[in-house]
Amino acid sequence: RKEVEQDPGPFNVPEGATVAFNCTYSNSASQSFFWYRQDCRKEPKLLMSVYSSGNEDGRFTAQLNRASQYISLLIRDSKLSDSATYLCLEGSARQLTFGSGTQLTVLP
Amino acid sequence: NAGVTQTPKFQVLKTGQSMTLQCAQDMNHNSMYWYRQDPGMGLRLIYYSASEGTTDKGEVPNGYNVSRLNKREFSLRLESAAPSQTSVYFCASSDVTIRTGDPEAFFGQGTRLTVV
Numbered sequence: 001r002k003e004v005e006q007d008p009g010p011f012n013v014p015e016g017a018t019v020a021f022n023c024t025y026s027n028s029a030s031q032s033f034f035w036y037r038q039d040c041r042k043e044p045k046l047l048m049s050v051y052s053s054g055n056e057d058g059r060f061t062a063q064l065n066r067a068s069q070y071i072s073l074l075i076r077d078s079k080l081s082d083s084a085t086y087l088c089l090e091g092s093a094r095q096l097t098f099g100s101g102t103q104l105t106v107l108p
Numbered sequence: 109n110a111g112v113t114q115t116p117k118f119q120v121l122k123t124g125q126s127m128t129l130q131c132a133q134d135m136n137h138n139s140m141y142w143y144r145q146d147p148g149m150g151l152r153l154i155y156y157s158a159s160e161g162t163t164d165k166g167e168v169p170n171g172y173n174v175s176r177l178n179k180r181e182f183s184l185r186l187e188s189a190a191p192s193q194t195s196v197y198f199c200a201s202s203d204v205t206i207r208t209g210d211p212e213a214f215f216g217q218g219t220r221l222t223v224v
Contacts, residue, residue: 008148034213043198043215044151087150089213095158096141096202096213100150 003027004090006099014107017078021102023088024070033071034089035062038101044087047073078106110134114199114216121189121223129184129219131199137214139202140182141166142174144195145218151198157182189223196220 006023013019025033033050048055050062050071061074071088083106088099112133121127133140138159143151143166153166157176171193173185182201186193202213 006150041196041218043217045215046213091202091213095139095153095156096200097153098143098151100148 003097004088004099006088006102008100008102010103010105012105012107013078015078015080017106018074018076019078019104020072020074021086021088021104022070022072023099024068025090026069027090028066028069030090032091033064034091035060035071035073036087036089036098038085038087040084044098047086075104078104080106080108082106112199112201112214112216114197114219116219117217119219119221121186121221123190123223125189125223126185126187127189128186129197129199129221130181131183131216132181133201133214134180135201135203135214136179137201137203138179140176141200141202141213142172142182142184143198143200144168144193145198146195154184154197189221191223194221194223 003026035047036044037047038044048057048062050064052064055062059076063072085101085103087101090097115130141156142154145151152168155174157163160179163174175183197219199216200213
């Protein structure tokens with residue numbers, strides 16, 4: 001079983017919609033989680049960190065549920081420019097483990 | 109602000125040829141990584157180096173070797189390229205941030221390798 005699992009999608013949503021992705025992890029001792037965004041044929045870039053208390057940045061909200069061992073990313077009022085692949089990351093000082101990514105397409 | 113620099117950006121190899129992908133970071137990070145990314149497979153870890161002088165296998169190490177030449181540089185070598193190694197390769201580096209205690213990772217721009 002992969003240590004970090006994501007629904008690959010694709011998610012096709014209309015502009016203005018709210019969309020949510022989940023990512024489950026298997027290591028209950030994991031401490032640090034992140035969401036990365038990857039545009040087509042480009043390198044992944046940090047979108048936001050995920051804290052136990054939740055983390056909100058504009059239209060984006062990230063949450064961590066330790067009891068059920070998953071993290072989530074909520075995007076409100078989707079824009080065309082949000083179309084990308086979203087990768088969750090479980091990180092430690094020694095190793096980074098990515099999910100396989102969820103593809104989002106926002107349609108006009 | 110170079111960050112993580114990978115070379116080359118594109119490469120075509122014939123089956124059986126060898127090559128080395130170079131990666132350098134200027135952020136004084138301890139940890140460096142090599143990933144490959146194939147359609148629908150996400151980022152899969154090939155090898156990583158938690159510190160200068162150490163390397164460890166990741167999820168898909170077969171057919172690859174690595175060298176952590178110094179703190180800045182981490183190279184990936186294909187000794188005898190195979191068509192199954194056609195992929196996009198990303199180098200990354202990370203370290204624990206002083207401010208938050210969380211690891212912070214940065215990626216190179218990728219190497220698109222085709223083995224024919």
